[in-house]
Amino acid sequence: xxxxxxxxxxxxxxxxxxxxxxxxxxxxxxxxxxxxxxxxxxxxxxxxxxxxxxxxxxxxxxxxxxxxxxxxxxxxxxxxxxxxxxxxxxxxxxxxxxxxxxxxxxxxxxxxxxxxxxxxxxxxxxxxxxxxxxxxxxxxxxxxxxxxxxxxxxxxxxxxxxxxxxx
Numbered sequence: 001x002x003x004x005x006x007x008x009x010x011x012x013x014x015x016x017x018x019x020x021x022x023x024x025x026x027x028x029x030x031x032x033x034x035x036x037x038x039x040x041x042x043x044x045x046x047x048x049x050x051x052x053x054x055x056x057x058x059x060x061x062x063x064x065x066x067x068x069x070x071x072x073x074x075x076x077x078x079x080x081x082x083x084x085x086x087x088x089x090x091x092x093x094x095x096x097x098x099x100x101x102x103x104x105x106x107x108x109x110x111x112x113x114x115x116x117x118x119x120x121x122x123x124x125x126x127x128x129x130x131x132x133x134x135x136x137x138x139x140x141x142x143x144x145x146x147x148x149x150x151x152x153x154x155x156x157x158x159x160x161x162x163x164x165x166x167x
Contacts, residue, residue, distance in 0.1 A: 002061065002098050006107045009056045009069070014048035016066040017056065021047075024069075024090030030124045030149060030156045032088065057107045059091070059100045067095035070104040072111050084116040089130070101133055109137060113165045124149070125157040139163045 009017055025036035042050075050056075059068035068091035074084045086108050091101050112119045123130050125144065139161040148158035 002095075004059045004061060004067070004095075004098075004100050004103055006057055006059050006103050009051045009058045011048040011052055013058060013066070014044050014051060017051060017058070017069060018042065018044060018047040020066050020069055020090060020092065021088070023092065024088075028090070029151050030154075031090075031127060031130075033122075033149065034088075055111055056088070057104055057111075059095070059104050061095075067092045068100045068104050070108045072108050074115050082117040084112040084119050086112065086119060086121040101130075102136075105133060105137055109163070117165055119163040119165060120160065121162075122148070122158040122160050125159050131159065131161075134161050137163065 022036060022040060025032055025034060025039055029036065055072040057070050057072075058066050061067055069088060070086060071088040072084060073087055075081060086105075089101070089104065089108075091104070109119060119139075121134065121139065122145065123134065125131075140163070141159050141161050143160040145158045145160060147155035149156045
């Protein structure tokens, strides 16, 4: 079984994060609200700023390769601070089925539970593996956003899920 280390990304991880982010956006455009066309324009400094201003965890192989990422975000608005969002989860194909997704999600939820009462995420309705993963952590679907994303002439629904932490 492959072992991974999970840690919060730092500014120095900008190139590796930019690469994996663009890979996810290009391979699975339906899984992200962001687009490859927009993010390919980001400079390494902009990516480093994004890392510095967010909580982003990376899953690293023993050789140091970044194989997966997940973000945790919290609104600065006073009325929304009780909600944390999980965003941008992507695991490279060679690391799928290894437990890395579960490790990344555990890190994100552990961080989120310290900050909020409710953890929320959205997932494209066709991604059954991700939905099962999120459900295994206790996330429950609370709405479906029909035609949430448009890619070319195709619309994709997103399932909105939440995990109440009681915090």
